[in-house]
Amino acid sequence: MEQSFDGRSVVIAALVGSPNYNLKEANSDEDWKYLVSPSFDDLYDGTYYTQSHNSPERDFTVHDIRRFCQLLGKGNPYFLEILFSIKVYATPRYHDLLEQLIEKREKLASMNRPGLYRACIGHSKEKIKNLRKGTATTKDAVAQKGYDTKEALHAYRLLDLLERYYHYEWDFGRAIWYPEEERGPLLALKSGAIDNKEIDCYLQEKVRRLQSLERYYNNELVQIKTKKWLEEKIRLAVLLNFLH
Known part of the structure; x- marks a missing residue:
C-alpha cells in the first residue's frame, strides 16, 4: 500500500467498486480510494488535495481525509462505501481510527x-x-x-x-x-x-x-451527535499526523 502522495501521509486505503457489490467480473479492473492527511500548507491555505490515476490495470483517486468527513456527513454513497469495502487498510498509526469507523459504520451510513x-x-x-x-x-x-x-x-x-x-x-x-x-x-x-x-x-x-x-x-433527521463524533475523530487524526 502506498504510504504517501506528494508528502501527504495515507490514512486509509480502500478497494471500491464492483467487488464490494459482488458484481465483479473477470475483466473488471481494480479501483482504489486513498484518504490522506492534509499538509501544513493545505491547512493554512484552506485547500483540499486530490489526485486521480487511470490505467488498464488499476485506477485510483486520492482525497483529503477532511473531504471524506464532509462527504460522509452529506450521505455520499461513494465515500460511505469505503467503510464497507472488502479490502480496507490503514497505515499503522491510524489502525485505531479505522477500527472505530468500521465499528460505527452503520450509524455513519444512516447519519444523513x-x-x-x-x-x-x-x-x-x-x-x-x-x-x-x-x-x-x-x-x-x-x-x-x-x-x-x-x-x-x-x-x-x-x-x-x-x-x-x-x-x-x-x-x-x-x-x-x-x-x-x-x-x-x-x-x-x-x-x-x-x-x-x-x-x-x-x-x-x-x-x-x-x-x-x-x-x-x-423523516429521519440528520444525526448531529454522530456527525460531531466523526468530525472529532478526523480532527484528531489530522493532529496525530503533525505529532509524528
Whole structure:
C-alpha cells in the first residue's frame, strides 16, 4: 500500500467498486480510494488535495481525509462505501481510527438519510443524462450498444441501493451486497441486454418508483451527535499526523 502522495501521509486505503457489490467480473479492473492527511500548507491555505490515476490495470483517486468527513456527513454513497469495502487498510498509526469507523459504520451510513437519498438520485440522473457520451474505456460499448452500459449499471445500482436500504430496514452492508441469486439482472444490464431504445425509460421508471420512498428517507433527521463524533475523530487524526 502506498504510504504517501506528494508528502501527504495515507490514512486509509480502500478497494471500491464492483467487488464490494459482488458484481465483479473477470475483466473488471481494480479501483482504489486513498484518504490522506492534509499538509501544513493545505491547512493554512484552506485547500483540499486530490489526485486521480487511470490505467488498464488499476485506477485510483486520492482525497483529503477532511473531504471524506464532509462527504460522509452529506450521505455520499461513494465515500460511505469505503467503510464497507472488502479490502480496507490503514497505515499503522491510524489502525485505531479505522477500527472505530468500521465499528460505527452503520450509524455513519444512516447519519444523513435525506442526504443519501438526494445524492443517489442526483448521481443517477447525471449518469442517465450522459449515457451516450462514453469514456475512453466505454466508447466501444457506446458504438456497439448505443449507450454506455457501465454507466447504465451504475445509475441503476445507485437507485436500487435506496430501495434495498429501505427494504432491508436500514442495513447498508446488506443493501450494497448482491447475493449470487440476485446478480443476474445487474450483470445483464452491464452486458447491454436492454435495447438502446428502452434503456432511458427503464431507468426513468426506476427513478419514478423511488419517489414513494422519499418520505421515509426525509423523516429521519440528520444525526448531529454522530456527525460531531466523526468530525472529532478526523480532527484528531489530522493532529496525530503533525505529532509524528
